[in-house]
Structures are given as structure tokens and as C-alpha cells.
Amino acid sequence: MHKYEVLATDLRSLVATMSAHEPLPSERDLMVRYGVSRATVRQAIGRLVDEGRLYNVHGSGTFAGSNDLFTKSPKLTSFTEDMRSRGFEPSSRVLSVSSVRASAATVAMLQLDADEKCTQIRRLRLADGHPMALEEVTIPARFLEVEDFDMTASLYEQFAARDLDVYRAEQEVQAVSADSATADLLGLAAGGACLHVTRVGSTRRGLLVEHGQTWYRGDRYSFQFAVTREHEK
Amino acid sequence: MHKYEVLATDLRSLVATMSAHEPLPSERDLMVRYGVSRATVRQAIGRLVDEGRLYNVHGSGTFAGSNDLFTKSPKLTSFTEDMRSRGFEPSSRVLSVSSVRASAATVAMLQLDADEKCTQIRRLRLADGHPMALEEVTIPARFLEVEDFDMTASLYEQFAARDLDVYRAEQEVQAVSADSATADLLGLAAGGACLHVTRVGSTRRGLLVEHGQTWYRGDRYSFQFAVTREHEK
DNA sequence: AAGTGGTCTAGACCACCGC
DNA sequence: CGGTGGTCTAGACCACTTC
Numbered sequence: 001m002h003k004y005e006v007l008a009t010d011l012r013s014l015v016a017t018m019s020a021h022e023p024l025p026s027e028r029d030l031m032v033r034y035g036v037s038r039a040t041v042r043q044a045i046g047r048l049v050d051e052g053r054l055y056n057v058h059g060s061g062t063f064a065g066s067n068d069l070f071t072k073s074p075k076l077t078s079f080t081e082d083m084r085s086r087g088f089e090p091s092s093r094v095l096s097v098s099s100v101r102a103s104a105a106t107v108a109m110l111q112l113d114a115d116e117k118c119t120q121i122r123r124l125r126l127a128d129g130h131p132m133a134l135e136e137v138t139i140p141a142r143f144l145e146v147e148d149f150d151m152t153a154s155l156y157e158q159f160a161a162r163d164l165d166v167y168r169a170e171q172e173v174q175a176v177s178a179d180s181a182t183a184d185l186l187g188l189a190a191g192g193a194c195l196h197v198t199r200v201g202s203t204r205r206g207l208l209v210e211h212g213q214t215w216y217r218g219d220r221y222s223f224q225f226a227v228t229r230e231h232e233k
Numbered sequence: 234m235h236k237y238e239v240l241a242t243d244l245r246s247l248v249a250t251m252s253a254h255e256p257l258p259s260e261r262d263l264m265v266r267y268g269v270s271r272a273t274v275r276q277a278i279g280r281l282v283d284e285g286r287l288y289n290v291h292g293s294g295t296f297a298g299s300n301d302l303f304t305k306s307p308k309l310t311s312f313t314e315d316m317r318s319r320g321f322e323p324s325s326r327v328l329s330v331s332s333v334r335a336s337a338a339t340v341a342m343l344q345l346d347a348d349e350k351c352t353q354i355r356r357l358r359l360a361d362g363h364p365m366a367l368e369e370v371t372i373p374a375r376f377l378e379v380e381d382f383d384m385t386a387s388l389y390e391q392f393a394a395r396d397l398d399v400y401r402a403e404q405e406v407q408a409v410s411a412d413s414a415t416a417d418l419l420g421l422a423a424g425g426a427c428l429h430v431t432r433v434g435s436t437r438r439g440l441l442v443e444h445g446q447t448w449y450r451g452d453r454y455s456f457q458f459a460v461t462r463e464h465e466k
Numbered sequence: 467a468a469g470t471g472g473t474c475t476a477g478a479c480c481a482c483c484g485c
Numbered sequence: 486c487g488g489t490g491g492t493c494t495a496g497a498c499c500a501c502t503t504c
């Protein structure tokens with residue numbers, strides 16, 4: 001455990017007890033209190049600023065953030081983590097596991113050879129036993145063969161076991177009307193609105209590992225995140 | 234212009250000429266080349282990592298990222314900026330500017346007093362002259378009075394003129410079916426899918442400035458962003 | 467073992483804010 | 486003016502990868 005992590009953890013607790021716009025002790029104050037250098041203090045504070053818990057005002061101080069609603073910045077989460085954090089108990093029903101040749105879209109997204117063999121998994125994702133999303137994931141077979149897929153384990157665990165941890169994903173979100181097959185599976189009226197998410201997952205080293213599509217029930221699922229302006233002021 | 238910004242700009246150009254997974258010169262190399270300290274080099278590189286242009290591998294090096302499609306992290310943009318970056322020419326048609334009492338939702342979102350007077354603006358947003366989104370923004374009247382709203386200027390410019398630059402926004406995205414009035418305005422079939430975005434905008438100091446709702450045409454608008462795992466490894 | 471990024475120190479000066 | 490955060494330096498040692 002590094003010093004800035006210890007400090008960041010401490011500050012998180014401190015900030016939790018503070019009200020909005022209340023000032024944090026100054027950086028120079030914190031460095032003597034914790035017996036660390038200012039760079040270390042700043043690294044810890046920077047972390048909390050990224051999390052939306054603090055904000056800096058040049059020349060004035062560092063202050064507690066204002067919103068406790070959904071302060072978090074967007075993070076890569078699995079369906080399981082996502083549902084747990086929303087207070088649902090996740091489960092899933094595997095609809096099919098098959099060997100397919102990559103579609104043109106997958107070839108482009110994952111930069112594959114034309115018609116490369118892939119493993120495709122379709123799952124119905126449930127929250128507290130009710131359909132929440134329909135998911136289709138396509139993975140180059142050289143990363144995961146059909147016969148190696150373990151229906152009882154999470155996909156990301158299986159990636160991790162192969163040293164293919166998905167670290168970064170690019171997502172595209174769109175509103176669509178459910179076709180009848182999708183609506184059926186999700187328990188939605190035909191033509192009901194769905195949140196359609198396309199995802200390309202890659203490892204920390206940029207290896208493109210998975211191409212996923214998910215259709216979330218529009219009436220049960222929403223997606224939250226914070227955005228900021230890039231320029232500092 | 235600070236040194237790390239100069240370096241970051243230089244590195245952005247360099248990275249643009251590199252192919253995926255190609256190694257960047259080492260940090261120690263860059264510090265002698267540019268005559269700066271290692272901390273400065275790391276600040277510049279850190280910036281580019283945040284932008285998705287580079288990634289670090291502890292013990293091995295820093296490398297060019299892999300995707301040129303939509304590498305950017307989510308940023309706060311105005312409709313105007315958003316459309317321009319997609320290659321459309323934005324315009325808008327003001328539907329109404331009115332004085333309203335804050336709805337329960339707005340009161341909660343902006344932490345207002347009950348029934349506080351607000352200015353509400355409804356606009357149809359166009360891209361290349363075609364309807365793209367319907368937008369409704371509610372602003373406490375103490376920030377912007379109805380009679381002070383300038384229909385010819387951008388809303389964010391008017392905020393800026395009052396030192397109320399929106400720096401951070403929390404958004405919630407959902408798929409909904411358009412009601413008939415909305416569908417009419419957007420030129421959509423009744424019940425067509427819309428991307429519904431709720432936004433709470435705040436200044437750098439956390440002052441809650443605006444509560445907005447936007448309905449984007451599902452068939453013309455999508456929303457892209459990258460996410461990463463939070464833990465470093 | 468050599469080279470890389472990750473953490474950390476103990477300073478310094480600058481830019482900005484509030485009194 | 487004093488205090489604050491923002492930038493920068495010139496080191497040091499650690500952890501990790503590669504050979």
C-alpha cells in the first residue's frame with residue numbers, strides 16, 4: 001500500500017463527513033500532518049478530484065464536492081458488478097454458445113482477418129430474476145474456443161485466467177425499438193424502446209478482445225455518468 | 234504556456250504518426266531531449282494516457298494506443314460543439330422561453346427552495362436543418378431572468394458572461410418511446426425510440442446552475458465514450 | 467543486470483485569491 | 486500582503502519486464 005493510497009483513503013472518509021463547499025485542510029497542512037511530501041498529498045487529492053469528491057480553486061483552496069447522487073465518473077463494470085451496485089441480484093441464462101465466422105462489423109471493430117473464427121455467446125441477463133438485458137458477445141476463437149467456455153463462470157474471469165483482462169472499452173449507446181424476438185426475450189411490448197450498447201473491449205496493452213452488443217430494457221435501465229470540460233479554466 | 238503543455242502538444246503530434254503499440258521514447262530519454270525534469274515528462278504523458286492516446290506498461294515502456302475511432306473520454310460539450318464535431322451544421326429553433334415554478338424534480342436536482350422561480354427554455358435542435366433533438370433547460374431565475382435571455386446567443390455564452398461557466402455535468406441516459414408531441418416535433422413516427430438525457434450542470438465550484446432534459450432522435454443520434462477499469466492493474 | 471515506469475522527497479518559484 | 490493551489494527541479498529508491 002503506497003502512501004498516497006493511504007492518504008486518499010483517509011481523505012475519502014474525511015470528505016464523507018464534510019458538507020458541500022467546506023474547505024479541506026491545505027496541501028501544506030496535510031503534508032506535515034501525514035509526514036509526506038507535497039507531491040504525495042497532491043497525488044492523493046488529484047485522485048479524489050477525479051472521483052468528483054473534491055474540487056480545487058487556484059489561490060483559494062480545495063473543497064468538498066456538492067453532489068452525493070451519482071458523483072462517480074464512468075467506469076468499466078461487468079453486468080454483475082453493475083447490477084449489484086444498483087441493488088439487484090444478477091443472474092443469467094445462456095441462450096447459445098456457438099462458433100461463427102466474424103461479421104463485417106466484428107472484423108472492423110476487432111481488426112480481424114476476414115471470416116476469422118469466433119466464439120459467440122448470447123445470454124439473457126436478469127436482475128432479481130427479471131429480464132434486464134440481452135447480450136451478445138463475440139470473441140476471436142484464438143482467445144476463447146467454444147469448447148473452453150465455462151457457462152458457470154463470468155466471462156471476465158475467463159478472460160483474466162488467460163491474461164486477457166479487459167481494461168478499457170469503447171462504447172456506443174443508441175436508442176432503438178426492440179424487434180419482436182428481442183422484445184419477447186426481454187418481456188417488452190413489440191417496438192418498445194431499448195438502450196443498445198455496442199462495446200469493444202481491449203486489454204491494458206490495447207489487444208482487442210471482445211465485441212459485444214447489449215440491448216437493455218428502456219423502462220428498467222438507465223445509464224449515469226459525469227462529464228467535465230477539458231480545459232482547466 | 235507551461236512546459237508540460239508544450240511537451241504534450243508535441244507528443245500528440247508524434248503519437249499521431251505512430252502505429253498502435255509502437256513504443257514512445259522512455260521518460261528519461263524525453264527529459265534530456267526536452268531539457269525538463271522527469272515529473273514534467275510524466276505530467277505530459279499522463280495527460281495523453283487520459284486521452285487514450287498512450288498506455289503505460291510498468292517495467293516495459295509507454296506505447297501508442299490502438300484505436301483511432303473514438304478514443305476520446307467523455308467530455309462536456311454543448312449541442313453546437315457536439316454537432317460540429319460530427320460534421321453537421323447546428324442550428325436551433327426556440328419554441329418557448331417562459332417563467333415557471335420549479336418542478337419537484339428540478340427542486341431536488343438543483344437543491345432549490347420549493348416553487349422557486351425559474352426560467353425555462355425549450356428549443357428544437359437541428360443538424361444540417363433537420364430535427365435532431367428537443368431540449369428543455371430550466372435555470373433558477375436568480376441566475377437568468379426570462380427577459381435577459383438572448384435568443385441569438387448560445388446559452389453557455391450567457392452563463393459565461395455571468396461567471397457561471399458550466400464545468401461539470403451529471404447525466405442520466407435512458408431509452409424512451411417518444412410521445413406524440415415529441416415525435417411530431419422531431420419528425421419521428423409515434424412511439425419511435427428516443428435517447429433521453431437528463432443533465433444537471435454545475436460550475437467549477439459546484440454551484441448547480443441548470444437542469445436540462447434532451448430527447449434525441451434514436452435513429453440519428455448515438456453517444457460514444459470510453460471507459461476504463463479504475464484499479465491500476 | 468539493465469532498462470523501464472511508479473512512488474517519493476525537499477526544496478523552489480509562479481499565479482491567483484482574499485483581506 | 487500572506488496563504489493557497491499550479492508548475493517545476495534534481496535527485497532517490499522501488500517494482501517490474503526483458504534479456
